[in-house]
Amino acid sequence: MSLTEAWRVALDALRASRLRSGLTMLGVVIGVAAVVVLVAIGTGAKDEVEQQVEGLGSNLLLVVPGEVNFGAAPTVSPLRLADVDAVTRVVGNRDDVAVTTTSGETVRAGDRSKFATVDGVLETTPKVFIRSLARGTYLTRSDVDTGRRVAVLGSAVAQALFPQRDPVGSQITLAGVRFRVIGVFAPLGQSLGVDRDAEVHIPITTAQRVFDTPRIDGLAVKAPDRASIDQLGKKIIAVLQQRHPDTEFSAVTQQQILGVLGDILGILTGVLAAIAGISLLVGGVGVSNIMLVSVRERTGEIGLRKAVGAKPRDIGVQFLLEAVLLTTIGGGIGIAIGIGASLTVAALSPVPAAITWWAIALAFGVSAAVGIIFGVVPALRAGRLDPVVALRSE
Amino acid sequence: MTAAPAAAPVAVSDVTRSYQLDGVSVPALRGVTLTVRAGDYLAIVGPSGSGKSTLMHLLGGLDRPTSGHLLLGGRDVSTLSAGDLARLRNEVIGFVFQSFHLLPRTSALDNVGLPLIYRGVRRAERRRRAKEMLALVGLAHRIDHRPNQLSGGEQQRVAIARALVTDPSVLLADEPTGNLDSQAGEAVLTLLETLNAERGVALAIVTHDAAVAARARRRVRMRDGLIEAQT
DSSP, X not given: OXXXXXXXXXXXXXXXXXXXXXXXXXXXXXXXXXXXXXXXXXXHHHHHHHHHHHHTOSSEEEEEESOOOTTOOOOOOOOOHHHHHHHHHHHSOGGGEEEEEEEEEEEEETTEEEEEEEEEEOTTHHHHSOOOEXXXXXXXXXXXXXXXXXXXXXXXXXXXXXXXSOOTTOEEEETTEEEEEEEEEOOOOEETTEEGGGEEEEEHHHHHHHTTOOOOOEEEEEOSSGGGHHHHHHHHHHHHHHHOTTOOEEEEEXXXXXXXXXXXXXXXXXXXXXXXXXHHXXXXXXXXXXXXXXXXXXXXXXXXXXXXXXXXXHHHHHHHHHHHHHHHHHHHHHHHHHHHHHHHHXXXXXXXXXXXXXXXXXXXXXXXXXXXXXXXXXXXXXHHOOHHHHHHTO | OOSOGGGSSEEEEEEEEEEEXXXXXXXEEEEEEEEEOTTXXXXXXXXXXXXXXXXXXXXXXSSOOSEEEEEETTEEGGGSOHHHHHHHHHHHEEXXXXXXXXXXXXXXXXXXXXXXXXXXXXXXXXXXXXXXXXXXXXXXXXXXXXXXGSOHHHHHXXXXXXXXXXXXXXXXXXXXXXXXXXXXXXXHHHHHHHHHHHHOXXXXXXXXXXXXHHTSSEEEEEETTEEEEEO
């Protein structure tokens, strides 16, 4: 019997008992759909984090006191503006160095208020990070040098305080001090769990005065290219270490952040896929069970096929192909449902979902493999049936 | 054996067949020699448990003897693999069963074409030959009907068409009229006899029915796993 004919015979057999075939497929459909959806969500989360990290800017080096490690206790920063000057000398260009001193503050305008992350920054921030303005202008060097009380609002802050009008030129109050709004950021969304639209940028010098601290929480440097990042990081740390012998400093690149987060999310995706894989396995066991029942029920048919010339291999192949058809058709339907569910999840919820072809190919391959693995025992049993015994069964 | 074995499509020589039941060997055939010659028409008769069905299974190559020789199409089946035996069965034998053994939910045409699948015949050719056979048994107008849409007599005629579609040397019929009323039984028997006479296919019928046996040219009477008499 040719393979084409074997496929046709197997398909005819499945068609002959549609309800049972459909119910048998259900386990595989659910398993494959779960694999596709969960891998899509895992991959989507990973993509989004990557996008957010990449979206910060390019060739960035983040320098912080202490150790950059998940779960590490925060360190009180010994960094001061003089350190920034020292780092600028290493980097060679003030425009490539950004700093922050951060404080959570309630920002008010008239009777409206909004809790915001107030960042004391240099005028260089938009040159180091990707930040674009929707209105007005950003801080200038003169604003920083003279410690002017000017502020650039994140879009959410602007929307909360000035819902109906352009905030540029208006007054806001933060930490009891009045500031003039000179610009509004374009909406940016979240970066690594931080709402970037709830930020307010003010000159670092003003921030240090208003918050009554000489502290700088961290600094970021834009390297001229990716190749020089590591070398530059070492130089900066060496300079800072020299100035603050008692403090340890860490320089971390976007690639390192991506590496750590990517590993975590990769494991998460793997775990999700494995859980979904278990349901696929259960579906496979269901296929095997039904195929065994089918062999028993169709013993007479097997006997007849053997009587008219079917070889044991022909019968075995027929039942194996039936199992493979069940799981691959089930897999196909599961993939379609999985894609549909992923798109729905992505459209209707904040959970990101990215459909990847490798996950689909894997799910399909696994479902075919499940058919082969779980179809072998019933197929062997069918192929080995004694035709005389099989014919007597009817 | 009176004829040369090579000329006979099916022959058994001193065959025995025992079954193991709870570790005890139960003999079903105890040394049977029989040749089905080309164009033969014989009836195998005997009471229940006499071994006639076991003999038919051996003659059809569905089973192998415990001892002795079974020649199918001139080949000793003891040396054949299960696959080779299946191929030989497909070439030499056509089976007609008491309970028809048609595939449910499958048209008469596809039921008849079934043996050709295992001969590797393409679908179009299969359907052409199946149609021809259905016309031969008078069912040209029933090709798309499923077994449950056919009468018992029609179902048996579909089974006969299926047995003939491979152009076998021997038709083995196990109680072919056993499930039919007398009119349908007569029609089926007449059809088998016509095929035997006109197409030269050897016909071996296993039957309880003395009237059916009486119509055969040769009768083999079985008792206790042995041939009691041949007339």
